[in-house]
Amino acid sequence: MAIVFEKPKSLTDVPYHYCPGCTHGIVHRLVAEAIDALGIEGRTVGIAPVGCSVMAYDYFKCDMIEASHGRAPAVATGVKRSMPDNIVFTYQGDGDLASIGLCETVSTACRGENITIIFINNAIYGMTGGQMAPTSLIGQVTQTSPYGRDAKTQGMPIRICELLATLDAPAYLERVAVNSVAHVRQAKKAILKAFKNQVEGKGFSLVEVVSTCPTNWGLTPDKACQFVEEKMIPFYPLGCYKDRE
Amino acid sequence: MSSKVLMKGNEAIAEAAIRCGCRHYFGYPITPQTEIAAYMAKRMPKIGGTFLQAESEIAAINMVYGCASTGRRAMTSSSSPGISLKAEGMSYLAGSDLPALIVNVQRGGPGLGGIQPSQSDYFFMTRGPGHGDFHIIVLAPATVQEMADMTRLAFELGEKYRMPAMLLADGTMGQMMEPVVLPEDTVDPETIPATKPWATTGTQMKRPHNIINSLYLKPDELEKTNYERFERYAKLEKEECRWEEYLMDDAEVCVISVGITARVAKNAIAAARKEGIKVGMIRPITLYPFPKEPIAKAAAKVKSFLTVELNMGQMNEDVKLAIGCSKPVAMCNRVGGMIPSADEVLAAIRKEAK
Amino acid sequence: MTYETIMAGFGGQGLLFSGKVLAHAALIENKELSWLPSYGPEMRGGTCNCSVIVSDEPVGSPIIAHPNVLMVMNEPSLDKFEDTVAPGGTIFVDSALIARKVRRTDVEVVYIPATKMATDMEAKGLANMIILGAIVEKLRCVDPDNVEEALKETISARKAALLDLNLKAVEAGREFIRGEKA
Numbered sequence: 001m002a003i004v005f006e007k008p009k010s011l012t013d014v015p016y017h018y019c020p021g022c023t024h025g026i027v028h029r030l031v032a033e034a035i036d037a038l039g040i041e042g043r044t045v046g047i048a049p050v051g052c053s054v055m056a057y058d059y060f061k062c063d064m065i066e067a068s069h070g071r072a073p074a075v076a077t078g079v080k081r082s083m084p085d086n087i088v089f090t091y092q093g094d095g096d097l098a099s100i101g102l103c104e105t106v107s108t109a110c111r112g113e114n115i116t117i118i119f120i121n122n123a124i125y126g127m128t129g130g131q132m133a134p135t136s137l138i139g140q141v142t143q144t145s146p147y148g149r150d151a152k153t154q155g156m157p158i159r160i161c162e163l164l165a166t167l168d169a170p171a172y173l174e175r176v177a178v179n180s181v182a183h184v185r186q187a188k189k190a191i192l193k194a195f196k197n198q199v200e201g202k203g204f205s206l207v208e209v210v211s212t213c214p215t216n217w218g219l220t221p222d223k224a225c226q227f228v229e230e231k232m233i234p235f236y237p238l239g240c241y242k243d244r245e
Numbered sequence: 246m247s248s249k250v251l252m253k254g255n256e257a258i259a260e261a262a263i264r265c266g267c268r269h270y271f272g273y274p275i276t277p278q279t280e281i282a283a284y285m286a287k288r289m290p291k292i293g294g295t296f297l298q299a300e301s302e303i304a305a306i307n308m309v310y311g312c313a314s315t316g317r318r319a320m321t322s323s324s325s326p327g328i329s330l331k332a333e334g335m336s337y338l339a340g341s342d343l344p345a346l347i348v349n350v351q352r353g354g355p356g357l358g359g360i361q362p363s364q365s366d367y368f369f370m371t372r373g374p375g376h377g378d379f380h381i382i383v384l385a386p387a388t389v390q391e392m393a394d395m396t397r398l399a400f401e402l403g404e405k406y407r408m409p410a411m412l413l414a415d416g417t418m419g420q421m422m423e424p425v426v427l428p429e430d431t432v433d434p435e436t437i438p439a440t441k442p443w444a445t446t447g448t449q450m451k452r453p454h455n456i457i458n459s460l461y462l463k464p465d466e467l468e469k470t471n472y473e474r475f476e477r478y479a480k481l482e483k484e485e486c487r488w489e490e491y492l493m494d495d496a497e498v499c500v501i502s503v504g505i506t507a508r509v510a511k512n513a514i515a516a517a518r519k520e521g522i523k524v525g526m527i528r529p530i531t532l533y534p535f536p537k538e539p540i541a542k543a544a545a546k547v548k549s550f551l552t553v554e555l556n557m558g559q560m561n562e563d564v565k566l567a568i569g570c571s572k573p574v575a576m577c578n579r580v581g582g583m584i585p586s587a588d589e590v591l592a593a594i595r596k597e598a599k
Numbered sequence: 600m601t602y603e604t605i606m607a608g609f610g611g612q613g614l615l616f617s618g619k620v621l622a623h624a625a626l627i628e629n630k631e632l633s634w635l636p637s638y639g640p641e642m643r644g645g646t647c648n649c650s651v652i653v654s655d656e657p658v659g660s661p662i663i664a665h666p667n668v669l670m671v672m673n674e675p676s677l678d679k680f681e682d683t684v685a686p687g688g689t690i691f692v693d694s695a696l697i698a699r700k701v702r703r704t705d706v707e708v709v710y711i712p713a714t715k716m717a718t719d720m721e722a723k724g725l726a727n728m729i730i731l732g733a734i735v736e737k738l739r740c741v742d743p744d745n746v747e748e749a750l751k752e753t754i755s756a757r758k759a760a761l762l763d764l765n766l767k768a769v770e771a772g773r774e775f776i777r778g779e780k781a
Contacts, residue, residue, distance in 0.1 A: 077311060
């Protein structure tokens with residue numbers, strides 16, 4: 001019998017702890033598929049963040065390091081500088097990358113470190129139970145914006161790809177989503193490219209994945225995907241923001 | 246011709262680190278330790294090493310964390326306010342059982358404080374250099390020669406006990422020049438990671454993946470890691486205490502001091518001896534582990550102790566603990582960047598000798 | 600014998616450097632020594648000093664409370680350090696920059712118009728080396744020839760062109776003392 005579908009080789013057998021309908025699982029898979037496709041598992045070191053994907057170190061078969069909140073790009077820099085031939089990626093959420101770790105994100109991008117960053121933007125702090133993220137939309141109700149995010153007192157959401165696109169150093173910045181099959185396909189291409197860039201020494205590559213959080217959004221998985229389409233993507237337009245080919 | 250060279254303490258640390266196989270330095274400028282970064286910036290590119298001026302102290306210590314995860318001898322350096330920022334990183338290094346070298350060339354505090362010498366991070370470094378239950382090895386050099394020698398010791402002890410190690414100096418030690426014999430350049434940096442089977446160097450598809458981590462969501466597991474770590478600390482405390490005894494044979498007054506104040510105290514002790522006062526000194530070289538034993542032994546013989554320090558009496562408490570408050574422990578101190586003169590220390594010794 | 604030297608003046612007068620050269624000369628002689636700079640936030644113009652101890656015995660504290668050699672290149676430094684000098688010590692005053700006389704009577708004083716001498720010999724900025732030459736010629740705390748050797752070792756390749764001028768400045772200071780003795 002022909003095998004038509006199987007788990008990527010660079011994923012472990014540890015079952016995900018993610019909530020039903022959460023898109024972390026899809027993105028983990030896409031990352032693992034890229035690692036498999038490029039045959040780099042043995043020389044890849046991944047950096048897990050603090051946030052829902054904190055235990056990503058259990059799911060990837062490559063060597064993994066757990067970083068403190070927001071510091072994954074600095075940790076990745078330390079790894080990459082000591083082993084330039086290894087492939088180093090970070091996997092970070094919006095609180096980690098765009099709030100507490102914004103300085104590390106921008107500085108690492110600015111240095112053009114030859115690493116790959118997978119940035120999960122689901123507009124909320126999931127692990128701590130649904131607080132406002134730097135990327136939460138205006139009007140979005142969270143535990144810490146119970147009356148909806150108010151631009152006057154809580155500021156505007158931050159668009160990371162657009163922000164980093166103003167820098168000269170990054171090689172590749174793309175925003176994708178995983179709320180539909182077509183979008184997943186596009187995301188798969190982008191993530192593969194972000195890893196391939198590193199293999200080829202092209203420099204800093206970041207893929208922002210507009211993701212869901214059905215649990216904390218208070219939506220069914222299906223409605224959450226709709227929310228991405230109708231609310232998130234209009235504010236966070238998909239597409240390539242920089243590609244230094 | 247002797248192989249002595251004239252170097253600032255800060256430069257001696259940097260050169261010694263390189264000779265000990267350190268090829269990765271991550272730092273951020275702050276007085277009075279910037280010479281370390283400047284020295285590394287000059288040397289590292291020429292020997293295929295990394296010098297990286299990080300965006301912050303926080304980033305620098307996390308780069309060290311990443312680099313140490315790959316088994317390399319990694320280091321960073323800073324001064325007191327910058328060390329506050331590194332506290333999070335030190336906790337993660339300790340929680341992940343990673344060896345790394347952190348240099349703290351102390352200046353006066355709290356807050357922005359000043360830039361003149363201080364020993365006011367004593368508690369911070371020996372008690373709680375970050376959140377959680379942990380220690381780092383703390384070494385206190387008092388000569389430029391010791392700055393170089395202890396750089397090697399810090400790397401070696403850190404690796405032996407799998408924990409971060411700190412050189413805790415003060416502004417004077419960093420800035421002064423003395424002749425120094427640098428350690429032999431015998432360590433091949435390429436061979437170090439192989440001695441660390443836990444390092445995340447890539448599986449090469451030959452072993453299960455290594456994980457560098459300090460997260461344990463199950464309390465019983467976390468408890469176990471804490472107990473295991475403190476067993477290592479107990480061994481460290483038993484086997485690695487270092488100190489210097491000076492004129493202690495017949496001493497009735499025992500001075501306890503480290504770093505620059507130990508040197509001032511030596512002058513004062515020499516002057517007091519001329520006056521016939523029987524005074525000696527125990528100079529702790531390791532601050533964690535603190536050399537309790539020799540101090541407790543001295544308590545059986547001397548009338549009193551006198552700590553000489555650049556803080557409000559932080560080491561004084563450790564001496565009291567070491568001797569179970571069995572003898573008076575006086576203090577001669579200056580703070581804020583001031584240093585007690587030998588005359589001030591002499592006056593304090595005279596008072597204790599009465 | 601222990602020589603505890605403080606060199607003091609404005610930042611930019613090369614005081615740390617002249618101290619470094621003295622320390623280096625002592626190193627060549629395998630003497631015990633320490634060199635300690637004052638350090639402040641300003642790079643130029645502020646007060647600046649360094650302490651150099653040269654001894655046959657191991658150096659205890661590198662901090663000098665009572666120098667037996669004082670070199671001053673501005674009046675605030677003379678005001679600050681004059682009273683600290685050990686009785687019987689020697690004070691070297693750049694008399695081109697400091698108008699007043701030393702008030703102490705229990706110390707020896709050498710008034711040397713080093714800054715003017717430097718200008719006259721087109722060695723502007725090397726008054727520090729002129730006074731250093733005078734110090735070692737007078738006190739022999741290190742062999743003056745070793746100061747020249749130390750200069751050769753200390754002056755970076757980038758500034759090699761300045762070596763000759765530095766050597767001349769040291770020699771001018773030595774000559775000043777020899778002339779004074781004669």
